[in-house]
Amino acid sequence: MAERHGKYHSTRYSRTSNRRRSKDDTKCRTYESKTPPLPHRRTSMQELIKERETIRKELKHIAKLKTETQKEIRENYKKRKCEKPNQADNEKHHTDYLKSKKPRNDVTVKKTSPEHSQDYAQLDSEDEEHIIEQRRQQRKQLLEQLHTSLEKTDNTSIEENTNNEIKDVDLNKSQKSLTINQIKSAKDVTDMFSEEDFVPKNDTDNVTQDNRKESSKLNDNWDDVEGYYNVKVGDIINNNQYTIKALLGQGVFANVVKAQDSNSGSEVAIKIVRNNDLMYKTGLKEVEILKEINDADPESKYHCVKFYSNFMHKGHLCLVLEPLHMDLRSILKKYGRHHGINIKALMSYCRQLLLSLRLLKKLGIIHADIKPDNILVNEKKNILKLCDFGSATKINDNEPTPYLVSRFYRAPEIILGIPYKHGVDVWSTACTIYEMSTGKILFTGSSNNRMLKCFMDLKGKIPSRVVRKGKFKDQHFNYNNNFLLHKKDEFTGREKVVEITNITMSRDLYKELKRSSLNLPTGEEKKIIQLKDLLEKMLILDSNQRLSVTDCLKHPFIQEELQK
Template sequence: MNRGLNYRQSLPGSTTSSMTPMTPMTRKRKRGPLENSPASDVRFHEEAEVDGLTGNIKSVIVIDDDTPEPPPTVASSSSSSRPLSNGNSNGHSKANGSLPGLRTRAQVAAAHAALNGNNSVTATVVVPPPPKRRRRDVPQQPHPAANGLSTRKPFPQITSKAWPSTSTDVSAASSQTTKAPPSCDDKEGHYIVTADDVVGKRYRLIKLLGQGTFGKVVEAVDPSSNKRVAIKIIRAIPKYREASTIEIRVLRLLKERDPHNIHKCIHLLETFDHRNHVCIVTELLGMCIYDFLKENDFRPFPRAQIQQFARQLLSSVAFLHDLQLIHTDLKPENILLVNSAARVVNEMATAPGRRPQAISRKILYDCDIRLIDFGSATFEREYHSTVVSTRHYRAPEIILGLGWSFPCDAFSLGCILVEFYTGIALYQTHDNLEHLAMMEMVMGRMPERFARKGAASKPEYFKEGNRLDWPKPKVTKQSRKDVRATKVLHEIIRPQDTLNRHFLELVRQLLDFDPSLRITVRRAQDHPYFSAITPNDA
């Protein structure tokens, strides 16, 4: 409304219909430009309405606003207010002690239509607005705390959505489920080896030969030629599949450069992909040297056989280095015997302070070997990861983070040759500082130049004067004991004859702390050790 309002009502006890001025509403608002004009009186009339709560008749004042909508048709009256149908115009007001309610024309018309003719007012029929759409009740989900779930976040409501479901659809889904091939992998991505399973549409699996981080090695047969092979089945994990591509590239290079296998590296026959597993097929060989040592109760090899092993290993690794390739994971597990057949001999073992004891020992018929597992092989020009090599055969420069190259393979070979001689690993540890302390027990103190580099790279391992900080206060008693029990190299390899003296000298040069002073594998092939004659008892 754009004009001021003057409210009138019949005072209690009055019998006339004259209306006296009322005080305006207390709500304040800005005054418009027409509020003080003479035409500010508003037309209104009084109507009767049924109270929806009590059922009584009450009076309401209807304001005739100036909307373009035509006013409702009302029975003619000369007065702006007319007697109510019950003859008491102020009965409801007196009874309640309050002013008549204010309604708009649309509300009054709707109320009159509800009276169904109980009063004489004729009003236009107003269609009520459509009812508001009510939200469907959604079944409440159980409280998450009932199932032991976290109550930090409210449990999400599940929408009640009708999903089409017929017996035909269910049967079709069931048939698809039954037709789906069963999983061939375990939870770690290893291929589940089953006897007589066919891989590559050609090879029938016979048995599992071994398992490692990379995957599994199985024995298989080619029915067309009845030839037995070894298949390395890589885990169905992206990083291992990617590493296998590097190994395949190296194997192809080795076979291409050495087709007659003079340098004793494993030869690739073929590769294929079977159910998301990369399969590498190679010749079938005997057991690895570590397994042979284990079956032989970790008794050492004869010195003559150690000399043959050393000659072949140096030839294999020198061949790799000539191709600018570093193996990085040399260990007895990665050296396979071509034929692991052996004879058993009975000997008398003597130990200081003990009585001689009869023992049995296996002696190999054939010392021919093959170097395997090129999954970690790295070209010198390509990226070098921070840590390589298995712990017991890891070079000191790798432990100290000084970088590594071809000399790390030479160090691993030195550890392997000592293990052939004693039957047990030279450095049996799993801690870096303890490992370095054992190295100093075997080889003496680190050279000053090398220790200075190590202290700059790993200061936590050194103390003042670039000396190895061993033992630290928190070192266990067992660790101290293990380091003290480590023997000096010349006590491990006693220089009792020419063969041992040359062998000791070769191992010492292979285990040198400083990689720049360590003997190269190519030079080691010309060492006097390989020209020394082995005694009959060796």
């Protein structure tokens, strides 16, 4: 027992002593740290502040040098621009300037690290190159402008007897000339900062009006983008026969100029058709119609414009016509705005216009574009003539098209796609007569659909027998022949279709005619009643029941004299 007790006691003691020894060893043993030691500060905070101030001064110094360099380059550029030296001096001056470019000695620079000095040199060189590149871009833009202006100058006409001189004559008859010698001298200057050192090269110095072998480049310059001839006052065309004096107007098919015939000394009007195949064919068709009218009316008694001849110029078909003073629309603007022309002039103009229509009907020709713009008046304003037969067709040659005739003067059979005859000219003439009487347009629909609504506001619903004949009736009427009005929604702005079953007449033709002529004498008031009756019959919606041209000439408004 004693031995076992002693052995247990010794074992327990050894465990306790081992445990104490391990604690003591832990206290004395040092462990190696795995984290890196903290850096030891070598410089103080004041030294860092000083270093920051030094860097800031260096940056200010770099910015100052940059500004001075820009200023110096601008001053040199201004001097060079004022002097305008020749090419050799410019190249030499620019090379010497770049070679002699040295750092400024009057500015003290603190010694900086190699890295900072390298950055400064790079910034300086990049800045100078940037300025030079910027000047080059500005010069390029100026040269493009100069190129455009010189091309416009080169496009002007040059007479054969002039010696290396280009004339640019505008419509205000102001003349500007630039000689070939000036162009050549401009070519010699190639200063990199110059604004006048570029001129397009021309293959030939002299260009004649009627040379048929001109370059394609010049050929393009005769016309504008839409194919109209670029009219220039003073141009001599058709083998030096006609000199252009003024531009009279421009239409869909052509522009019209006033010219002087050098052979007779008289003035003529020349219609220069647009340069494309469709307009050329249309122009040839108009020539045929005008010749037919001239043959039927050699003494020009029936108020159609007289045709003299035709020729080709720069790819354009040109029609030489009788000159007149102004068109009827200009007359209405000048003498009849808001109230129309006087009743006596109206009667005379109506009779003359109807006589021209009677001649066309006799020849089987439909004008198909009667409106105030296509009616001309002489200088005394007592003679009226119908012109512009570009849309004219033979009666057996027409096909339904919804856009024939200008929209405000377009008859309902054209909009609906019904085969048409001379009635379309009667309808357009009625609209023109109303405009002469009141100074206002009779129907002002913004589309074909709106035009039909305007017709029904004045004349009531279009008969079903007429609608059924229409090729395009489904665009405007449903299966019950109720009108489908196309209009925009007030809130969404989208187009919507509204079915109108009941058509009410909201206009009174007599009141409108009388309103424009207040306080009329008894005789004139009677003529207004007759005019209202004539227009009502000329504006019948069914073209088969519409008044013919012959019956219009027999109407009391035309036949009876004005009672004083």
